[in-house]
Amino acid sequence: MSHIVDSVSLGAIVQVRDRLLDQQARGRRVLRLESGDPSFDIPIHVREAMEQALRDGQTHYTASTGIPLLRKAIFQKVTTENRLSVPSDDHVVVTNGAMHGLYILFRAMLEPGDEVILPDPMWTEIAENIRLGGGKPVPVVLREERGYQYDPDEIEAAITPRTKAIFVNTPQNPIGAVASRETLSVIAQIAERHNLFLVSDEAYEHVLYDGAVHVSLGSLPGAQSRTISVYSMSKTYAMSGLRLGYLVIHDPLLLERIKKLVRCTINGVNSVTQYGAAAALTGPQEATKSMAREYQKRRDILFDALKETPYLKAFKPGGAFYLWARILPAWPGYDGKNDDWSMTNYLIDTAGIGSSPGSAFGPAGQGHIRFAFSCSTEQVAEAARILPDVLSRAGR
Numbered sequence: 011m012s013h014i015v016d017s018v019s020l021g022a023i024v025q026v027r028d029r030l031l032d033q034q035a036r037g038r039r040v041l042r043l044e045s046g047d048p049s050f051d052i053p054i055h056v057r058e059a060m061e062q063a064l065r066d067g068q069t070h071y072t073a074s075t076g077i078p079l080l081r082k083a084i085f086q087k088v089t090t091e092n093r094l095s096v097p098s099d100d101h102v103v104v105t106n107g108a109m110h111g112l113y114i115l116f117r118a119m120l121e122p123g124d125e126v127i128l129p130d131p132m133w134t135e136i137a138e139n140i141r142l143g144g145g146k147p148v149p150v151v152l153r154e155e156r157g158y159q160y161d162p163d164e165i166e167a168a169i170t171p172r173t174k175a176i177f178v179n180t181p182q183n184p185i186g187a188v189a190s191r192e193t194l195s196v197i198a199q200i201a202e203r204h205n206l207f208l209v210s211d212e213a214y215e216h217v218l219y220d221g222a223v224h225v226s227l228g229s230l231p232g233a234q235s236r237t238i239s240v241y242s243m244s245k246t247y248a249m250s251g252l253r254l255g256y257l258v259i260h261d262p263l264l265l266e267r268i269k270k271l272v273r274c275t276i277n278g279v280n281s282v283t284q285y286g287a288a289a290a291l292t293g294p295q296e297a298t299k300s301m302a303r304e305y306q307k308r309r310d311i312l313f314d315a316l317k318e319t320p321y322l323k324a325f326k327p328g329g330a331f332y333l334w335a336r337i338l339p340a341w342p343g344y345d346g347k348n349d350d351w352s353m354t355n356y357l358i359d360t361a362g363i364g365s366s367p368g369s370a371f372g373p374a375g376q377g378h379i380r381f382a383f384s385c386s387t388e389q390v391a392e393a394a395r396i397l398p399d400v401l402s403r404a405g406r
């Protein structure tokens with residue numbers, strides 16, 4: 011019998027990154043469109059709060075669930091902005107990024123063999139964290155003809171006596187689709203009918219375009235007490251390397267288990283980062299808005315460029331910073347099997363452009379490619395300028 015950790019991959023995006031970094035080390039200019047790391051600096055008031063915390067000697071163990079200042083700030087934010095209804099800040103748990111939050115959440119929720127419904131394609135780490143929790147990921151395909159929204163009928167059809175939860179991510183990685191209030195409401199009703207948990211990953215809640223509005227699943231009727239909401243400071247405040255996320259958990263048993271796991275895994279997030287996060291949540295939000303405006307500019311540059319190529323059909327994302335495109339039969343490497351990897355490798359080898367093969371995100375991702383536009387506007391513009399030509403050269 012193999013070890014459960016053996017079911018986890020080393021990561022397709024890591025492979026792409028390593029190849030790009032290798033090329034860079036050999037003196038080649040590379041364009042980093044493979045991974046979703048914001049190019050921006052953290053807001054100044056966040057940096058100042060962290061510097062102050064250091065000067066004040068805030069370098070000791072903290073409460074493992076988070077410093078009271080931060081948990082209170084999070085409680086205030088999620089109850090007003092996200093309209094979640096949790097009784098107190100005791101239902102907030104600060105984690106080492108949303109990634110760690112997801113790991114301990116599935117570990118706390120699942121018994122061996124429990125099933126979790128998730129979108130296909132989906133950011134790889136969700137299925138992996140479900141498996142690490144002993145569970146079984148049950149994919150439901152997001153279809154292009156539905157604007158890549160979950161189909162509630164397909165969710166319902168995937169439910170079995172072992173189903174424990176439905177996982178929802180909006181705005182979505184890797185596609186950038188934004189779930190409508192209607193879709194979310196129907197999912198909440200399904201969960202209520204079948205007495206399931208809902209896991210709502212809202213890492214990209216503030217990366218929205220064209221005036222789109224974020225709806226928190228946990229605020230909807232039927233969902234309030236059964237939703238575990240997952241948030242991240244990585245995208246909203248460009249704090250990716252500082253590693254801070256948080257969970258909002260209504261259910262008392264799950265909350266108790268998660269508190270135990272936080273103590274036994276990290277025993278509290280880096281103290282200085284927590285002061286920065288409190289400042290981020292309570293301070294001015296202009297930096298977040300201006301980052302979203304810049305991402306929208308990048309999205310438009312890249313989307314317009316891809317419209318020019320006969321090899322890709324791009325989806326215009328309403329949020330997150332990813333551009334998802336279907337590889338068309340005109341692409342010389344089109345074979346319905348490995349064309350996503352062949353295009354990814356071709357772009358690295360011929361132009362130093364990073365991307366991610368769609369199959370890294372689940373079986374339905376095969377035949378697609380994801381470009382992240384979280385690197386600098388200059389890099390995105392350069393990639394947009396050369397991509398149509400580089401792709402057309404493959405046919406010659």
Ligand SMILES: Cc1ncc(COP(=O)(O)O)c(C=O)c1O
Nearest residue numbers: 107108109133183213242244255
């Ligand atoms: C959908 C989704 N959830 C969670 C995360 C993890 O964020 P964090 O940096 O807080 O661990 C990511 C990161 O890319 C993501 O795409």
